[in-house]
Amino acid sequence: MNICMIGTGYVGLVSGACFADMGHTVHCVDNNQEKIKKLNSGECPIYEPGLNELIKENFRSKRLIFTSNLSEGVNKSDIIFICVGTPTKKNSTSVDLNYVFKAAQEIKEISKKRKIIVTKSTVPVGTGDMLEKIFKNRKKFIIISNPEFLREGDALRDFRFPDRIIVGSNSANSFKIMKNLYLPLINKGAKFFTTNRRGAELIKYASNAFLATKITFINEIANLCEKININVEDISLGMGSDVRIGGRFLRPGPAYGGSCFPKDTKGLVSIANKERVDLSIVKSVIKSNHNRKYLLLKRIDDIFTKNIRNKKIVFLGVTFKPNTDDMRDAASLFMIPELHKRKALISYYDPTGEKKEFSSLKKCSYVSDVNKVCKNADLIILHTEWDEFKSIDFNKLVKNKKFTLYDLRNLYSVEQMRKKKIKYFSIGRTEIS
Numbered sequence: 001m002n003i004c005m006i007g008t009g010y011v012g013l014v015s016g017a018c019f020a021d022m023g024h025t026v027h028c029v030d031n032n033q034e035k036i037k038k039l040n041s042g043e044c045p046i047y048e049p050g051l052n053e054l055i056k057e058n059f060r061s062k063r064l065i066f067t068s069n070l071s072e073g074v075n076k077s078d079i080i081f082i083c084v085g086t087p088t089k090k091n092s093t094s095v096d097l098n099y100v101f102k103a104a105q106e107i108k109e110i111s112k113k114r115k116i117i118v119t120k121s122t123v124p125v126g127t128g129d130m131l132e133k134i135f136k137n138r139k140k141f142i143i144i145s146n147p148e149f150l151r152e153g154d155a156l157r158d159f160r161f162p163d164r165i166i167v168g169s170n171s172a173n174s175f176k177i178m179k180n181l182y183l184p185l186i187n188k189g190a191k192f193f194t195t196n197r198r199g200a201e202l203i204k205y206a207s208n209a210f211l212a213t214k215i216t217f218i219n220e221i222a223n224l225c226e227k228i229n230i231n232v233e234d235i236s237l238g239m240g241s242d243v244r245i246g247g248r249f250l251r252p253g254p255a256y257g258g259s260c261f262p263k264d265t266k267g268l269v270s271i272a273n274k275e276r277v278d279l280s281i282v283k284s285v286i287k288s289n290h291n292r293k294y295l296l297l298k299r300i301d302d303i304f305t306k307n308i309r310n311k312k313i314v315f316l317g318v319t320f321k322p323n324t325d326d327m328r329d330a331a332s333l334f335m336i337p338e339l340h341k342r343k344a345l346i347s348y349y350d351p352t353g354e355k356k357e358f359s360s361l362k363k364c365s366y367v368s369d370v371n372k373v374c375k376n377a378d379l380i381i382l383h384t385e386w387d388e389f390k391s392i393d394f395n396k397l398v399k400n401k402k403f404t405l406y407d408l409r410n411l412y413s414v415e416q417m418r419k420k421k422i423k424y425f426s427i428g429r430t431e432i433s
């Protein structure tokens with residue numbers, strides 16, 4: 001099949017490369033010319049394990065084409081996937097659909113024959129209906145919802161071995177086309193689930209809100225564990241062993257972040273508000289997650305008995321999760337500027353390099369070597385659970401100084417740190433001071 005991905009970001013690029021690898025010819029279109037230039041010169045614009053190799057292979061075999069020319073991509077393709085961003089509107093909780101509608105308008109203007117248009121972007125219920133209105137004078141255009149569930153950091157595996165493929169459409173014929181497209185994945189065991197278009201749109205928001213609820217729930221239980229001397233990991237394991245609950249997304253940590261959960265929980269509440277439905281659970285998840293940022297900050301204040309000025313605070317990892325360079329809504333985006341305001345001296349190391357998000361902070365510096373960044377630290381905050389942070393000899397790296405380790409991902413055990421005589425705080429466990 002000939003496919004066009006509009007938007008070559010985390011979703012469009014991964015899906016496009018994987019579709020090409022399944023044997024389809026894929027035009028990846030992006031209006032960010034810098035991105036297209038990079039891709040055409042063999043450089044992957046995002047960090048995602050395995051993606052660079054996959055792109056190179058399929059680019060060489062001419063199944064993967066990168067272009068800023070929408071007309072070329074659209075007119076050579078039968079199926080067009082809209083994979084543009086759907087961020088939260090500024091000063092509001094509702095979803096900004098401008099990128100989606102702009103892309104649709106452009107497709108309408110340049111497409112010469114019948115097209116199948118699929119929203120892979122996460123879009124509020126009823127967006128497909130609105131797109132249908134845009135194409136109302138175009139005969140036989142089909143609008144399908146096919147939300148994407150890949151997770152950054154595991155994106156290739158998630159795309160190639162999905163639990164389910166959700167296709168929402170009001171036309172029976174489109175299920176056949178989509179099933180055919182995804183057949184190699186269905187043959188490997190992916191469930192092909194069909195519903196109407198609005199149903200598919202809601203499945204995506206409801207799924208993300210549910211996962212965010214699980215994380216927030218265990219974060220609150222972790223707060224309780226810290227007060228009553230119980231190890232939260234025992235609770236996660238004990239709860240998660242019940243197949244009705246399941247162990248995934250029951251690991252406590254900082255406030256959830258990333259490009260999906262924060263915006264999709266808000267988006268879902270906004271969708272419900274319009275219908276005058278009170279999603280009180282999702283609302284309290286958003287509130288609890290917001291409060292968590294302040295709670296962790298208060299703990300840091302307490303570590304220094306509020307005297308943070310000129311203390312050297314080191315962040316290990318700043319992205320919202322490991323194996324990605326994505327900074328969207330990472331907890332560090334709140335914590336670092338707040339600590340900077342308190343006149344702390346911040347240094348950070350991240351395996352995906354320096355971040356422009358902190359470049360305006362005077363006393364915040366990037367150190368490109370994990371072995372050097374910890375030197376003379378007063379506090380090390382283990383923010384992201386990259387593998388390379390799992391076996392650090394902190395005493396050796398910090399050198400002769402009394403320091404504290406605040407492990408937001410519970411990568412180390414309390415016992416290990418006690419033996420090493422390191423002042424250690426983690427999440428939902430007994431503290432050593």
Ligand code: NAD
Binds near residue numbers: 007008030084149259
């Ligand atoms: P992204 O910001 O990484 O990529 C979007 C891309 O679209 C950008 O490169 C941008 O330049 C391009 N773009 C915008 N308008 C365009 C236009 N008119 N023509 C061509 N290109 C255009 O976003 P993302 O993280 O890939 O997310 C895309 C959608 O997928 C969102 O709705 C998101 O909620 C959803 N989603 C994301 C993830 C994830 O992990 N990132 C997972 C599942 C679903």
